[in-house]
Amino acid sequence: MRVKERIKSYLSFENRMELRLFKNNLRALFFFGSNFYCVCCNRSFRKFLPYGNVSRKNAMCPYCASLERTRLLNLYLLNETDIFIKKKKTLHFAPEYMLSKKLRNSLKNDYVSSDLDPSVADIQQDIQSLTFKDTVFDYVICCCVLGHVADEIKAIDEIYRVLKIGGTAIINTVINLKEFETLELSGVSSEDERLKFYGEKDLLRLHGLDFRERLARKNVKIEMVDYSLKYSKEENKRQSLGNKERELFFVIEKLDK
Numbered sequence: 001m002r003v004k005e006r007i008k009s010y011l012s013f014e015n016r017m018e019l020r021l022f023k024n025n026l027r028a029l030f031f032f033g034s035n036f037y038c039v040c041c042n043r044s045f046r047k048f049l050p051y052g053n054v055s056r057k058n059a060m061c062p063y064c065a066s067l068e069r070t071r072l073l074n075l076y077l078l079n080e081t082d083i084f085i086k087k088k089k090t091l092h093f094a095p096e097y098m099l100s101k102k103l104r105n106s107l108k109n110d111y112v113s114s115d116l117d118p119s120v121a122d123i124q125q126d127i128q129s130l131t132f133k134d135t136v137f138d139y140v141i142c143c144c145v146l147g148h149v150a151d152e153i154k155a156i157d158e159i160y161r162v163l164k165i166g167g168t169a170i171i172n173t174v175i176n177l178k179e180f181e182t183l184e185l186s187g188v189s190s191e192d193e194r195l196k197f198y199g200e201k202d203l204l205r206l207h208g209l210d211f212r213e214r215l216a217r218k219n220v221k222i223e224m225v226d227y228s229l230k231y232s233k234e235e236n237k238r239q240s241l242g243n244k245e246r247e248l249f250f251v252i253e254k255l256d257k
């Protein structure tokens with residue numbers, strides 16, 4: 001067993017994350033400065049790190065590893081929801097590291113994170129077939145997951161099933177803003193092909209502006225939120241809040257019927 005795997009097997013998820021933050025603390029020293037600000041860890045930096053299969057400049061925080069969409073989501077949750085104030089039962093898929101920590105600190109036992117990789121979340125669940133009972137959660141957060149799931153329709157239905165009536169799902173995905181129709185080619189299977197057609201190695205489809213229609217069901221109300229519009233051009237740059245391709249949020253309320 002390699003050293004990294006051995007450490008992983010001994011330490012809890014939380015301890016491993018804390019170890020990573022400690023290591024990133026040292027890395028952050030090389031990024032000392034004030035040009036950029038990360039709301040997820042409340043730190044300033046000279047620059048952010050590049051990130052992505054097609055590299056995006058100033059995308060990742062050198063300390064907490066948050067990306068553009070996570071910083072924008074953090075701002076949205078903080079300013080526009082009661083998730084940090086009231087005890088809200090929350091399910092968080094593919095949990096973003098620092099945001100997950102903040103939600104857990106605030107919500108305690110009302111917070112649960114889930115991922116296919118059990119080493120990065122509280123539980124391991126297939127989003128297409130959740131084991132939770134109906135109407136359990138006040139919030140479901142699901143960012144950049146649905147482009148990677150084989151049966152997207154089932155996954156969306158499952159999110160809505162476990163959401164309480166009056167509860168809120170916050171969903172986003174990578175969207176090609178120049179196309180209405182989602183691109184999903186049957187012959188595309190290799191990483192190289194996915195990168196070529198969808199822009200990322202592990203995407204199974206590249207959503208278009210029809211994503212809103214794909215989320216639509218009889219019992220939900222959907223609002224597309226471009227929260228970057230809340231901030232000036234300078235502030236968008238300083239906090240590196242993205243170019244909307246990964247940062248449009250679909251805020252969905254589950255209705256009575």
Ligand SMILES: [Zn+2]
Nearest residue numbers: 038041061064
């Ligand atoms: Zn950060």
